Every structure is written in structure tokens, then in C-alpha cells.
Amino acid sequence: MPTINTTTLQPLTFLLTGIPGMNTAQVWISIPFCFLYAIALTGNSMILFVVIHERSLHEPMYYFLSMLSATDLGLSLCTLSTTLGVLWFNAREISLDACMAQMFFLHSFTFMESGVLLAMAFDRFIAICDPLRYANILTKTRIIQIGLAVGGRVIAVITPMVLLVKRLSFCKGKVLSHSYCYHIDFIKLSCTDNRINNIMGLFVLFSTSGVDCPCILISYVLIIHSVLNIASPQERKKAFNTCISHISAVAIFFIPLISLSLVHRYSHNAPPFVHTMMANIFLLIPPVLNPIIYSVKTKQIRKAIMKVFHRMRTWI
Template sequence: MLLNTTSSPFLLTGFPGMEKAHHWISIALLVVYISILLGNGTLLFLIRDDHSLHEPMYYFLSMLAATDLGVTLTTMPTVLGVLCLNHREIGHGACFSQAYFIHTLSIVESGILLAMAYDRFIAICNPLRYTAILTNTTVLKIGMGVLTRASLSITPIIIRLHWFPYCRSHVLSHAFCLHQDVIRLACADITFNRLYPVVVVFAMVSLDFLIIFFSYILILKTVMGIASGEKRAKALNTCVSHICCILVFYVTVVGLTFIHRFGKHAPRVVHITMSYVYFLFPPLMNPVIYSIKTKQIQSSIIRLFSLPPSTI
């Protein structure tokens, strides 16, 4: 098999049939884009700057914020280029690289949510050993493990994209590159590239969710054994933000999967819109959730934006 040397670029697509509204759509997406950058950027700054947030829980939160920024920065420049400037062409190498980062970071996000569940499990079920188990070194190893797992799992299918001949239409169905979108244009046997992602999603994302679900059963069992109602409420309150982020991420995953698998007769704009919801809703909501539900984050935000008292 020879390396594909086709020079014809792929063509990205905005919202078919709504070209006249592209500029208005781009304004809405730009507002969301800026909100995501500000929200997650502020979280990263607060966690780095406020020593009271130098704890495993917030280290994992910083990883989540960095992942959300990565997903957004990977997708939104090309999206806004298509909608604002009608810049639709993208080279093969750039397209495959974008697909690699999009899919890798999606698996990273699932892994970080699992790591955050482990953090809450240790904090509630084994609080006396919390600092001994979740040391800075351990947190770093978990983060590197999550990143390595995602990177290695996506590499095989992206590498194969470089070797496929693309003799069909070069028009993609989104304003960014997705693996499943690219392989539809390949004139080759794509059986491996069709089956392998299903295995990866089941073995990683689905398994992550099952482990998270099981961990919360154990957490709930432990909390129900606490005699004091006030302490029970306090313990559960530390999990609320994480549970909300889990629901935001996995509900959008299920929604996107459902639309792609069972919504074949749905208008194309529904598929495209659901893809944007999948990539933009979790990064937009995660900082909001933690800002509203976590008192330490609220206190840091107040300190950040409060003016120092004047000295006489």
C-alpha cells in the first residue's frame, strides 16, 4: 500500500441551506467560543494562583478545563473560518491532525471524569488516607495515564487515514474534521476503521461510565452510613458539581450517538447542530457548574475581582 499523495483538499461544510444565516450563526458561536475561553481560562488561573485550591480535586478540575480548552481551540477556528469567511478548504494533513485531537481529547475528558470520581471515592470512603493516596505524584501519573491511553487508542485509525485514496467527493459534512466523516470519502477497505472506534468507545468511554456509576453506588452507601444528617449533606454536596459534569458530558454523548444511529431520516441540520452541542456544551457548562456549586471556587472568584482596600 502506497502513501496517499492526493493533493486535492477536503471541503468543509457549514449549515447547508442556511448559508444566508451563516454570519448570524457565527456571531452566536463566537459568543460561546469567547465564553468557553474565559470560563476555562479563569478556572486554570484561579487554581494556579490560589494556594487553597492546590488539592487533588482541583488539579483534576484544571485537567478538565485544559481538555475543554483543547477541544474548543481545535474545532472553533475552522468553524468560524467557514461561517464568517467561507474558508472551506483544509489540507489532508491538517484535517487528519484535527480529527486526531478532537477524538483524543474526547476520550481524555471521559478519563478525567473517571479520575475525578476516584478522587471523590477516596475523599468520602477513605478520608483518613486521602492525602497519602492522592499525592501530587499520583495525580500527575493519573493525568499522564489518561492522556497516554487516549493518544494511543486513537493513533491507529488516524494513521490509516494517510494511506487511503480519496477518489470520491472531497466534501465533508461538518465545519471540522471527524474520522467517521473522512472515511466515507475513502475508496478502500475501511472495515478496520469502522469497527475499531466502536470497540474503543465501548472499552473506554462506556467502561468509564460504568466504573463511575459503580463508584457512586459505593459513595452513596458510605454516606448513608454517616449518622449526622449535616455531615451526610456536606459529603454529598462535594459530589454535586462532578455529577452535573458527568451528566452534561455523557448525555451529549448518548444524544449524538442516538442521532447518528437512529436519526437517519432527521434533517441534516439536526445532525450538524447536535455535533456542535457535543463539542461546545460541556466546555461551556463545566466552569459554570463549578463556579455555582463549589464555594472554594466562588471565594477565589470574589477575591480575584474584588478591589484591594484602599490604604491611608
Template sequence: MSESNFTNFTNPTTFILLGIPGLEAAHVWISIPFCAMYAIAVLGNFTILFIVKREPSLHRPMFYFLCMLAITDLVLSTSTVPKMLSNFWFNSREISFSACLTQMYFIHSFFVMESGIFVAMAFDRYVAICDPLRYSTTLTYAVVAKIGLAVVLRGSMIILPYPFLVRQRPYCRTNIMPHSYCEYIAVVKLACGDISVSSYYGLFVLFCVRGLDMIFISVSYTQILRTIFSLPTKDARLKTLGTCSSHFCAILSFYIPALFSSLTHRFGHNVPLHFHVLIANVYLLVPPMLNPIIYGVRTKQIQDRLLWLFTHKGT
């Protein structure tokens, strides 16, 4: 590495993304599943958007929230994977300081938005199962639009300090980042001086945003399960439980890798660096790939529309 990467500077013009440190020789092989997951995510989420748009019977709050989720997943994966693949395939490691801050902002703000969408979907299932007679009057188009706007504003505003906290710090050590994309804590760790404010704000976002969202979802599903198990017949319980099983699976695929990655990044000092980076990639790639598959397999209305499209094309 050149000495220029270690000279003193206050605002670096570029960062050097190492990809997955320690696994550079395997970058080409690692890129194959990453590229496949990205292709599935793009195809699956665009299919969800296309089906909901074309099918009037799906113009309901549950599917509007699903479309919000699909758009968020597309932005999340597209913010990271193209640059990551260019690094793996063409050794294109440089990213400008401004582009790095932009990527970081989009990743974290849309991650918070996705968490908010899961809360909205949990509320949708709560009203549908626990208070079905008021479903159409509670979740009107105006209410759904307001919830969507609130989700977007919350994600945009709560992550807004990230680029300012990063930009105000001097960078006098190195501009080499042992990561495959501009993750907030990875960038903060390159700064000189006291980074406690940046670190504490990251923890605030982790626990007070994602943590509160998980609490709201847990409370909703506690009430949902109480209602389900109070139904008189087993068939009714299973049928009602099936209406929220896809949402529950999507929640697990989203929160578990993200929470594990955030905690190991801050507290897992003995965990190998390449494992940190791999987990950080997994929590941005796996949910966008799995969500359309989960909803496509578990949601009968989407299944029926997909089958109709294929049979209609075949005739």
C-alpha cells in the same frame, strides 16, 4: 460545485467543509452563539487555571484534576471553533488533508482524555467520601501526576490508529465533507471500498473506552451514594452530596450529548443531516463552556477566591 471535486483521486490535497449542510443561509446567525460559547469557554477555563495557580489552598488533587479538565476543554474547543467560525464568516471551507487528520486526532484524543479525567475525578470523590482518613496518603502528588500521565497516554495511543486508518483508504468519490470539522466517521464515509475496519474501531473506542469509563464512574458513585445515605444526619448527607454535585453535573453535560451524537451518527439514518452536525458541534462546545461555570458556581473555594479578586481590585 466544480467537477474537480468529483474526479478520481487517491489522496486528496484538501477537503471542503460545508459547515452545517442545509443551513448555509443561517451560518452567520449560528456563528453568534457558537462564538459566544467559545469566548465563555476560553475565559472561564483560563480563570479556573489562574485561580488554582494563585491560591495555595487549592493546590490539592481535586483542583489539579480540575486544571487538567480546563486544559483539555481549551484544546478541544480551540481545535474546532476558529476554523468553524472562519467557514461561517469568511466562507473559508478548504482544509488540507494533513490539517484535517491533525484536527481529527486532537479532537478525538482530547475527548478520550477528558473522559479519563472524569474517571480520575470520580476516584478522587470516592476516596474523599468513602475513605477520607486515607485521602492524603492515597492521592499524593506523585499519584496524581501518574494518573494525569496515564490519562494523556491512553488518549494519545488509543486514537493513534485513526489517522492511519483514514490515510490508507482511497478517496475516489468526493472531497466534500458535509460537516463543520473533521470528525472521524464523517471522514471515513468519504472513503471508497470497505470501511468496516475503520467503523468497527470507532465503535470499539465508543463502547470500550467511553463505555468502560461510564461504568467506572457509575461504580464509584454507587459507593459514594451508599456512604452518603449511611450518614447519621440530613445536614451531613446534604453537605457531603454537595461536594460531588458539580462533578456529577459536568459528567452529564459531557457524556449525554457525546453518546447521543455518536449513536445517531451511526444508527440514526432517518435523522436530518443538519441535526447530526449540530449535535456534533454541541458536544464539543457545550461542556467546555459549562464546566467552568458549574465548578465556579458549585465550588465554594473558587467562589470565595473570585469574590476576593473582584473586591481586592475594587479597593
């Protein structure tokens, strides 16, 4: 069978997939998707707004929280148009270049979130294990440096991974498993040798989340050891309470990410519906739940949001 080279013929188009086996009900299924996207966009925008405008939140912990909200916003926005386009209008076609661009931003924001969660774990580690040096270690300059390092690492590893897609040729079905372009899903469609792309994808995963996740676990082992040495039960409870929101954010990010990667790489016989559900959970759950968790569990954030609503009510 002849191969289609992506560099010599007309631009390739691929077909995105909504909910397999539920084509007639996709308009109705889009309603909860719209609701979840609205929560993600509103919640993370609100967190960013209150951190920027409330002076009482100009502290390292909340700067890192604003970075988390910014990455969650990016993660939601980079798939919003294709997901709702497929569900509302059955607009399934996407060009190779558009697919690569979406792939770049999707994976960049995903692994950027992993780096931000590691930075937040470092923040909690310093705050609990070395509180006297907290302000000296996490200065504004150092926070900016950490943010640039997180972004720079992601761009450095994601760019070659996405560019390597250009070397692939496609000679069979060009139907993707999701309503967006996911790297491992995309390279499976190639009819040429994709071992380099697979190796690069694994390298990106292990050099980002594969490093961040163990470092976060180590930081919490040290935090727990430090907290258990505190004599007062009240102080122990207070110290643990400062970590609950972050532990929840780590769990709702890494569990779906690892599950989706395992499903794609090893569950070849799994029904298409499983792939779709895992992909949507991975995309929507962290951006939706993170602002809710931090609003409920963090008193300062909750007060700042209430203050904003009070101002809005007085203006009206």
C-alpha cells in the same frame, strides 16, 4: 468509477459544512457561536488561573478540576478556527493532513476529558468513602501519574485510529457534515473498504468512554451506599453537595457524546441539520457549562475568582 488514492495524487482537500440550508444567515449564526467560544475560553482560563495561583486550591480535587479545564480549552481551541472560518468567511476547504491533525486533537481531548472525569469520580469516592486515607492515597506524585496515564492511554489508541485514515481512498463527494473533522463522519466518504477503520473507531470508543462511564457509575453507587450509612442528615447533604458539580459535568459530557455517536452510526436518514446541531452541542456545551457549574456550586472556586476580580479592581 476510478478511485483517488490519497497517497499517490495531489493532496486531497475536503469541504467542511456550516449550518445546512442556512448559508445566507451564517454570519448572524456565528454571533452566538463566538459568544459560546468566548465563555468557554474565558471560563476555563479563569479556572486554571485561580487553581494555579491560589494556594488554598492546591488540593487533589482542584488539580483534577484544572485538568478538566485544560482539556475543555484544548477541545474549544482545536475547532475554533475551522468553525468560525466556515461561518464568517465560508472557508470550507481543508487538506487531508490538516483534517487528520484536527481529528487527532479533537478525539484526544474528547477522550482525555472522559478519563479526567473518571479520575474526579475516584477523587470523590476516596474523599467520601475513605476520608482518613485521602491525603495518603491522592499525593501530588499520584495525581501526576494519573494525569500521565490518562494522556498516555488516549495517545496510544487515537494515534493508530488516525493513521489508518491514510489507507482510505476517496472517489465520491468529499463534503463533511460538520465544520470540523470527525472520524466517523470522515471515513463514511471512503469508497474503499472501511471496516478496519470502523472497528478501530469502536475499539477507541469502548476502550475509553466505554470503560470510563461504567466505572464512574460504579463509583457513584458505592458513594451513595456510603452516604446513606451516614447517620446525620446534615452530613449526608454535605457529602452529596460535594458531588453535584461532578455529576453535572459527567452528564453534560457523556449524554451529547453518546447521542452524537448514535446519530452518526444509526440515524442515516436523519436530516443534516440534526447531525450539525448534535455536533455543536457535543463540542460547545461541556466547555461552556463546566466552569459555570464549578464556579456556582463550589464555594472555594467562587471565593478565589472573586479575590482575583478584587485584585484586578485595585490595580485599575
